Amino acid sequence: MDNSHAIVIGAGLGGLAAAMRLGAKGYRVTVLDRLDVPGGRGSAITVNGHRFDLGPTIVTVPQLFRELWADCGRDFDADVDLRSLDPFYEIRWPDGSHFTARPDENAMRAEVARLSPEDVAGYDKFLKDSEARYWFGFENLGRRSMHKLWDLIKVLPTFAMLRADRSVAAHAARRFKDERLRMAFSFHPLFIGGDPFRVTSMYILVSHLEKEFGVHYAMGGVAAIAEAMANVVRRQGGTVRMGAEVAEILSVPEDGTRRVTGVRLDSGEVLDAGLVVSNADTGHTYKHLLKGKKRWTPRKLDRSRWSMGLYVWYFGTRGTREMWPDVGHHTILNGPRYQGLVDDIFVNGRLADDMSLYIHRPSVTDPSAAPEGGDTFYALSPVPHLGHDNPVDWKREALRYKEKVAAQLETVIPGFRDHLAAETVLTPAEFSTRYLSPHGTGFSIEPRILQSAWFRPHNVSEEARGLYLVGAGTHPGAGLPGVVSSAEVLGKLVPDAPSAAVTAPEPLAAE
CATH class of the missing domain: 3.50.50.60 (FAD/NAD(P)-binding domain)
Incomplete structure (x- = not known):
């Protein structure tokens, strides 16, 4: 050999x-x-x-x-060719309010103050909390092997000091009074397959990553x-x-x-x-x-607990490059519920009627993503994986769920269906066959x-x-x-x- x-x-x-x-x-x-x-x-x-x-x-x-x-x-x-984004993303709520995440710390503080002036001090504390967890969780533990039990035992006191037993959402609730800000600073685990109400608060380190290094897009x-x-x-x-x-x-x-x-x-x-x-x-x-x-x-x-599944609708539109000027590269569109929806996805394994969407519009930064004058989008909805009791039958539900997603999208990009030029959909069923992902999960364990x-x-x-x-x-x-x-x-x-x-x-x- x-x-x-x-x-x-x-x-x-x-x-x-x-x-x-x-x-x-x-x-x-x-x-x-x-x-x-x-x-x-x-x-x-x-x-x-x-x-x-x-x-x-x-x-x-x-x-x-x-x-x-x-x-x-x-x-x-x-x-x-890596491009820095400003703003990073915009979060929108059903009541019409919004939060824009940006690289400038003063701009972020102003956004917090605009929604909830009494939460500015909590935001400053949250950033310090995030940085401490970054140095320990990312630069220390995340960049070396943890395959020896002794490696874990040695860091248990630091885990305890940083309250790793507390969830991301629980930690955000200690720093922010406004429910919208609690969501805005606790949703990030969803982008790595974690339930914000149950994964360790070590993952608030993402806020420091964004502040320190920015959010970038690779052309192409x-x-x-x-x-x-x-x-x-x-x-x-x-x-x-x-x-x-x-x-x-x-x-x-x-x-x-x-x-x-x-x-x-x-x-x-x-x-x-x-x-x-x-x-x-x-x-x-x-x-x-x-x-x-x-x-x-x-x-x-x-017996392991697995990340959620993903429903992703990819679609292209023609002649829309100048339409919807208030919709940027990254938009998070919240539904009426936060914890209840997360519980349905991770705990109950139920495909809810309401949803929250992440909308990706790369063509505003990278024109090569679409033909001239057109746009390329995807709309991502977290959904239950296929390992729950009575898993979602996507052959039966896919079309109906697509109509629900479209109704949500119409509130942000009205009339988009009149301009459709291309589309395809991936559900947990396709994640299972395309990526050989257990239970069709989006992010493994x-x-x-x-x-x-x-x-x-x-x-x-x-x-x-x-x-x-x-x-x-x-x-x-x-x-x-x-x-x-x-x-x-x-x-x-x-x-x-x-x-x-x-x-x-x-x-x-x-x-």
């Missing part, structure tokens, strides 16, 4: 970042993915000239990408970042094989455990490797790809406190030597910063390749 050969399962951003780091360590890397383009959930499709970014839309910690590129001897900004969408990453892998001499689905991670017994030897594709082809990194969903990896599990058994995975850090599936697998995990389902979690950081953790765990692995990179077919 060639121990200098590393296989990465999945060309999502976590897998591509892992491949880049392994290539920088001298490994000959092969990336395998069942889709036709790299990016995983961060890929894109084009329909009638409209480019639909299928998943993540926001880059919040660009230095993670710059450091990744630099560690590979390259310049991120030479490969990717996140798919452009994925393609740039794949190109780095190729320039390192690695291979990115699309349309190649892994059926099994192969392993042999060794010293009372198992050691990986490579993978078998669904075509029957066997690829040998001394190191395998899975960027497939952790649940899929342990339930379907690896045999003989001892800890992450199907029963344990079935939910980031509750007892499913985070040491309690989360580890980056270095205890099930087989030579097997590592990256991506949303492992430490530190979902979101672009999380999956890219999981590859950084991998880079600290894996030794440099044997010297024989260092070969001259193959030239790209077209540059």
Whole structure:
């Protein structure tokens, strides 16, 4: 077996970042993915000239990408055109009030004061709380492995001091009196698959990320970042094989455990490797790809709590570039309920009649997302995953739910259906088949406190030597910063390749 050969399962951003780091360590890397383009959930499709970014839309910690590129001897900004946004996003409520998040701290304080003058002091305290959790939760725990129990025990006093047992929503309620501000500073876990009323308050660190590093958009969408990453892998001499689905991670017994030897594709082809990194969903990896599990058994995975599902309607319009001037790049449209809706999604598993929507309109920043004069949108609604009792039958409900989403959208972009030029929809059913996501979830295992850090599936697998995990389902979690950081953790765990692995990179077919 060639121990200098590393296989990465999945060309999502976590897998591509892992491949880049392994290539920088001298490994000959092969990336395998069942889709036709790299990016995983961060890929894109084009329909009638409209480019639909299928998943993540926001880059919040660009230095993670710059450091990744630099560690590979390259310049991120030479490969990717990243634009800072101002405003970051707008939040709207049914009563007509709104909150605009911006990079300027004084502007943010003015927005808080406009809605609730008595909450300005609480906002200042909240920012300090957020920064403290950033340094501990992101820069400390999030960028190193947490696979040893002692690593957890050592930080328990800090967890206690920072009240990690308190939820994000509960912490926001301690700092803000106005219900709208409580929502505005507690909804962020939904963008990584977490219930704001139950995930640990460590995740208020997102407010510091936004304040310190801004909110950015990659021209060409996140798919452009994925393609740039794949190109780095190729320039390192690695291979990115699309349309190649892994059926099994192969392993042999060794010293009372198992050691990986490579993978078998669904075509029957066997690829040998001394190191395998899975960027497939952790649940899929342990339930379907690896045999003989001892800890992450199907029963344990079935008892885990999973993130919500997503209903996403992607649509393009013609002749609308000058219409709806008050609708920017990112808009959050709230329904009449907050906690009640979240409970229906995460706890009750019920598809509610009301909803809250995230509306993405990239064409206001990036004209290439749509034909000239047109617009590209997606409207995302959090919904229950398919693992609840009596799961939603999307074959029956999809059209009816689409009409409900359209009614909500009409309050923001009136008349949009008269201009439709392209559309497609992804429901949890499509997430299950396209991404092999357990229960059709959008973000893998939910980031509750007892499913985070040491309690989360580890980056270095205890099930087989030579097997590592990256991506949303492992430490530190979902979101672009999380999956890219999981590859950084991998880079600290894996030794440099044997010297024989260092070969001259193959030239790209077209540059």
